[in-house]
Amino acid sequence: MVNSTGVCRRYVIETEGGKPTLRIGPALRIARFLGIEPVIVQAQSITPKEELPEINPDDLPPLED
Structure with a gap:
């Protein structure tokens, strides 16, 4: 798969490992x-500021500790 997609081996390993910040x-x-x-x-639609x-x-x- 690495050779066919041009993606480096490390990227595949990090993807399989669940790295949250992949490209x-x-x-x-x-x-x-x-x-x-x-x-x-x-x-998803964005609500205009006037409708917030x-x-x-x-x-x-109040905030609690």
């Missing part, structure tokens, strides 16, 4: 090599 490009090359085509099922509720700090519960 997406090599991961997509590996996925395509394995026959996996990632797709976006539903894009106003939060008054006095309304928040």
Whole structure:
């Protein structure tokens, strides 16, 4: 797989180990090599700032240690 995708062996080992900060490009090359085509099922919409509720700090519960 390393030779076919051009991804280094260390990247594959780190991916298998669950490293949380991997680059997406090599991961997509590996996925395509394995026959996996990632797709976006539903894009999330961003709420405009005007529609966010106003939060008054006095309304928040006190912090506990």
